[in-house]
Amino acid sequence: MSRQARPSDKKELQKREAIGIIRASRFVRKYAHSRKEINVETIKKIHKEIFNDAWHEIAGEYRKEDLRISDSKHLPPHFSKVPNLMSDVDSELQKKLGKLGIADGILHDGDQSVEKMLKTIESVVTVAAWVHHKITYIHPFREGNGRTARLTANLVLERFGLMGISVKVEKENKNRYRKALSQIDAAGDYEPLKDLIYEGLEERFDGVAVKYYNIRDDNKK
Ligand SMILES: Nc1ncnc2c1ncn2[C@@H]1O[C@H](COP(=O)(O)OP(=O)(O)OP(=O)(O)O)[C@@H](O)[C@H]1O
Ligand SMILES: [Mg+2]
Secondary structure: OOOOOOOOOHHHHHHHHHHHHHHHHHHHHHHHOOOOOOOHHHHHHHHHHHHOOOOHHHOOOOOOOOOOOOOOOOOOOOHHHHHHHHHHHHHHHHHHHHHHHHHHHHHHOOOOOHHHHHHHHHHHHHHHHHHHHHHHHHOOOOOOHHHHHHHHHHHHHHHOOOOOOOOOOOHHHHHHHHHHHHHHHHHOOOHHHHHHHHHHHHHHHOOHHHHHOOHHHHHHO
16 A cells, blocks of 8 residues: 555545445454454554545654543543553463354354343453443543554454444434443443443344343442
């Protein structure tokens, strides 16, 4: 791929970012179905796929400046802390994914009991929500942290037998999504973000496993 400067024309930039999302989604899909380790390098690769054409300079690179998140009280950590924080994410992620190893088998093997499947789905969604929030909280990249976080969460969902989803982040859902993230910042409460992920899964799976068996209410409190 040729080296690209960031286009100054807004329309051109939007086009390239849109293509980047398609490229990154394709990467995530392929990667999910491989046996390759999911780690912080994978997160950087997802970011690289998004921005390679739109803003090459920042693609797959941690930020070198401090920034604010618009409409948010959360101030991302100083840029000098990002590499260490991400390496902590790496170790925690390995532990969490290691524990999910078994989920892989359960979700791909249709002969398991409903209860076991639902429990497994819950644990996969929990890790997806965790990594989603970690990325948005640390905000490791100059731009595209939300997109990278959502695609990384999808990678976890898809690797462990579920499907990538679209978290509704626009228009009337924007506030709900942002609130879900800030509730984790403030109180470590993952439930609102997990609810958004479940809603995305419901859409993909037609509501059956998630809605009908009411997994949320059983395990929430
Ligand atoms: N309170 C918060 N705590 C942590 N993360 C937050 C908070 N509010 C918003 N965010 C995240 O920050 C993202 C915006 O950051 P950034 O602009 O780097 O990402 P983006 O991918 O370009 O944005 P978008 O999600 O709008 O496409 C939001 O999408 C959301 O994921
Ligand atoms: Mg942005």
